[in-house]
Amino acid sequence: MEDFFDLYRKDRWPTIFCPGCGVGTVMNCFYRAFSELDIDQDRVVFVSGVGCSSRIPGYIRADSIHTTHGRALAVATGLSLSNPDLKVIVFTGDGDLGAIGGNHFIHSSRRNADMTVFCINNNIYGMTGGQASTTTPHRAFSTTTPYGNMEFPFDLAELAVTAGANYVARWTVRNVKELIGSMRKALVKNGFSFVEVASPCPTGFGRRNKMGDPKQMYEWLKIKSVRKEKSEFWNMDPVDLNISGQITIGEFVDRNRPSLGSMLKSMMNNE
Amino acid sequence: MRLEAGTYFMQGNEACVEGAIAAGLRFFAGYPITPSTEIAERLAERLPEEGGIFIQMEDEIASISAVIGSSWVGAKAMTATSGPGFSLMQENIGYAAMTETPLVIVNVMRGGPSTGLPTMPSQGDVMQAKYGSHGDYEIIALAPATVQDMFDLTIKAFNFSEIYRVPAIILSDAEVGHMRGKFTVPKKSEVLERRMRTDKVWHDGFAYDESLVPRFPVFGRGFRVHVTGISHDIAGYPRTDPEVHEELVRRLSEKIIGNRDKISLTDIYNEDSDRFIVTYGSPTLAAMEVIGNDPSIGLLQLKTLWPMPEESIRHVAKNVKEILVVEMNMGQVFKEVQRIACLEGCENVRLLSKVGGEVHTPQEIVHSLRRC
Structure with a gap:
C-alpha cells in the first residue's frame, strides 16, 4: 500500500472530525501499521458502533459495517465465526465500548473472540456534544456533570486483561511510534486483541475543563501519561481516577490463549 | 444429516430446527428463554453436525447482532427468542430492515406484558413484530399453527428473507412450540438463495433494479461496500438529504408491500x-x-x-x-x-x-x- 488514500475513501473527504480531534492521528497510525503488514485489504472487515471513532470504518476503502450503538463487538463475533478467513477490525470509543456496549466488551474478551479492537478514549460523548462517559475522570466537568463528575471511571484496558483478552495495550495519541507498534502486534494476534488510545476532544471535553485549546489537551495527555515501567501504581490503580491523576501507558498483556474460533474448529474436528 | 423424506414425531420447536437446517441454516446465535429454549438446545447439537456455527451469546441484543454480522458474510442466520428477548431485539430489527440484512427470528410468543406468563402461550406480539422498532419499515411475519407449519414456514421464512433482504419473523407461540405432533418432510423443499452481487465495484453497493432489492455484496470478496444504519445513498454512504432518505425509506417498504400477493400465505x-x-x-x-x-x-x-x-x-x-x-x-x-x-x-x-x-x-x- 503506497498511499494513504489506498486505504481511505478519498471521495468522502473531508471527514466530520473537529479541529484538534485525536481520531485523525489514530487513522494515520492505523494506516502506518496496516500498510506495513501483508494483509489483503479485500479480506478485512471493519466494524464499528456509534460515535465519533465509530465513523472511521465509513472512511476506509474496504468492507465496513457501521452498526447500532454499542453492538460492534457482537456483530464482529458473528462475522468472524461465520468466515474465519476474514480479519475483523473494530473501531470504537469509550461510550460505545464502556457504557452501552460494556457487556459485549466483557464477553468478547472472555471468549477471546477473533477480532482486533481499537478504542479511542476521549473521556466524553463527543458526537452528542460533550456528556459524561464511563471514562470521564472523577470531578471533571461535562454537560451532564455541571457540578463535576461524582462517579469514578472505568479502566478499559484493565477490564480487557482481567476478562481474558490475548493482547492489551494503551497509549496516548502522543505516543505515535509505540501506538503503531502495538497496532501492528494487535493486528497479527490471534484471538481478542485490544489497543486503547487516550485521545483529546478539545470541543466536547477540553472546553469545559480549561483545555479548550488542542495544545492544552496534548499537554494534559503528556503530563498525565506515565509508562508502566515507571509507574508505582500499576496493578494497584492503573488509571488514576481524578482529572489531574495519571494514565498508565504501555503493553499490559501479550499471551496466546486459544481463540473462540480455534476452539470451535477443534470441536468440529472432534479434537 | 438433514432429515430424510418421511414422517416424524416431534415437538414444534424441534420441527422448526429441522426446517431451518433444511433451508440451509449456517449460523445461530441465541440466549435461553422459555418457551423457545428447545430451539437453541437442539441447534447446539444439530448445527455442528451440519458444519454450521452455534453460539450462546450474553443477551438477546448480542444474539441478533451476531446474526446480522453472520448474514453479511453470506451465511443464512437465525435467532430464536420470546417476548422479553424480542423486545430487546427491536433496535436491531430496524437496523436489519434499514441495511437490508436477511435474517430469521423465531419468536415463540408467551403471555405479556413484561415477564408475564413465561410458560403459557399468547399472540400478544403481532403488532410489535411489525411496529416494534422506530421509523417506517416493513418486515415479514409468518404464523405457524401446527408442527408441520413449524417445519414448512421456517423454510418459507428463510426464502422470503433471502429474496427480499428483510428480517423474517416466525410468530409461533408456546402452544405450537411445545406441541408434539406428526409432520412430514417432503423429498424436496423449495429453498431459495439471495441474489449475490458478482461484479467488482465498490461505489454502488446498494444499487437496485426493478425488483427494488439490491443484489447482495457479500463481505470478503472485494466489493468494499459500506453498510450503515444511517440514511444512505446507493453507495451506502451516510446522507442527510431529504430526497435520499425518502427514496430509501419508501423503497424499503415498497419492496415488501409491492410483493404482498407473493408473500401472503x-x-x-x-x-x-x-x-x-x-x-x-x-x-x-x-x-x-x-x-x-x-x-x-x-x-x-x-x-x-x-x-x-x-x-x-x-x-x-x-x-x-x-x-x-x-x-x-x-x-x-x-x-x-x-x-x-x-x-x-x-x-x-x-x-x-x-x-x-x-x-x-x-x-x-x-x-x-x-x-x-
Whole structure:
C-alpha cells in the first residue's frame, strides 16, 4: 500500500472530525501499521458502533459495517465465526465500548473472540456534544456533570486483561511510534486483541475543563501519561481516577490463549 | 444429516430446527428463554453436525447482532427468542430492515406484558413484530399453527428473507412450540438463495433494479461496500438529504408491500359460507374442529401476518354476513381485519379474545358464533 488514500475513501473527504480531534492521528497510525503488514485489504472487515471513532470504518476503502450503538463487538463475533478467513477490525470509543456496549466488551474478551479492537478514549460523548462517559475522570466537568463528575471511571484496558483478552495495550495519541507498534502486534494476534488510545476532544471535553485549546489537551495527555515501567501504581490503580491523576501507558498483556474460533474448529474436528 | 423424506414425531420447536437446517441454516446465535429454549438446545447439537456455527451469546441484543454480522458474510442466520428477548431485539430489527440484512427470528410468543406468563402461550406480539422498532419499515411475519407449519414456514421464512433482504419473523407461540405432533418432510423443499452481487465495484453497493432489492455484496470478496444504519445513498454512504432518505425509506417498504400477493400465505375452508372465522397460530386447531362439525361456517387461516394478506381478507369479506376473529390477545389482528373488511362493506366483524394463557376451546368459538 503506497498511499494513504489506498486505504481511505478519498471521495468522502473531508471527514466530520473537529479541529484538534485525536481520531485523525489514530487513522494515520492505523494506516502506518496496516500498510506495513501483508494483509489483503479485500479480506478485512471493519466494524464499528456509534460515535465519533465509530465513523472511521465509513472512511476506509474496504468492507465496513457501521452498526447500532454499542453492538460492534457482537456483530464482529458473528462475522468472524461465520468466515474465519476474514480479519475483523473494530473501531470504537469509550461510550460505545464502556457504557452501552460494556457487556459485549466483557464477553468478547472472555471468549477471546477473533477480532482486533481499537478504542479511542476521549473521556466524553463527543458526537452528542460533550456528556459524561464511563471514562470521564472523577470531578471533571461535562454537560451532564455541571457540578463535576461524582462517579469514578472505568479502566478499559484493565477490564480487557482481567476478562481474558490475548493482547492489551494503551497509549496516548502522543505516543505515535509505540501506538503503531502495538497496532501492528494487535493486528497479527490471534484471538481478542485490544489497543486503547487516550485521545483529546478539545470541543466536547477540553472546553469545559480549561483545555479548550488542542495544545492544552496534548499537554494534559503528556503530563498525565506515565509508562508502566515507571509507574508505582500499576496493578494497584492503573488509571488514576481524578482529572489531574495519571494514565498508565504501555503493553499490559501479550499471551496466546486459544481463540473462540480455534476452539470451535477443534470441536468440529472432534479434537 | 438433514432429515430424510418421511414422517416424524416431534415437538414444534424441534420441527422448526429441522426446517431451518433444511433451508440451509449456517449460523445461530441465541440466549435461553422459555418457551423457545428447545430451539437453541437442539441447534447446539444439530448445527455442528451440519458444519454450521452455534453460539450462546450474553443477551438477546448480542444474539441478533451476531446474526446480522453472520448474514453479511453470506451465511443464512437465525435467532430464536420470546417476548422479553424480542423486545430487546427491536433496535436491531430496524437496523436489519434499514441495511437490508436477511435474517430469521423465531419468536415463540408467551403471555405479556413484561415477564408475564413465561410458560403459557399468547399472540400478544403481532403488532410489535411489525411496529416494534422506530421509523417506517416493513418486515415479514409468518404464523405457524401446527408442527408441520413449524417445519414448512421456517423454510418459507428463510426464502422470503433471502429474496427480499428483510428480517423474517416466525410468530409461533408456546402452544405450537411445545406441541408434539406428526409432520412430514417432503423429498424436496423449495429453498431459495439471495441474489449475490458478482461484479467488482465498490461505489454502488446498494444499487437496485426493478425488483427494488439490491443484489447482495457479500463481505470478503472485494466489493468494499459500506453498510450503515444511517440514511444512505446507493453507495451506502451516510446522507442527510431529504430526497435520499425518502427514496430509501419508501423503497424499503415498497419492496415488501409491492410483493404482498407473493408473500401472503392463507388457507380458506368452506369458501361459500356466509359466516367466517378468521384466525392464525394455535387457535386454528380449535377453529378447524368447529368447521369440521359445521360446514356452514367458513375459515380463513392467516399463515402470513405481515404484510397483512389484504386480498384474502377482502375476498372473504365480500359475501359474508359476519366475521369472527379469534386470537389470543386483546384484538391485534382484529383491528386489521375490521379495517380491511370495511373496504368491502362488511361491518359485522367481531372479536373472540383470550388473554389468560389458554388456547380457545372449540366450544367457546361455537358459543361466540351462536350469539350473532
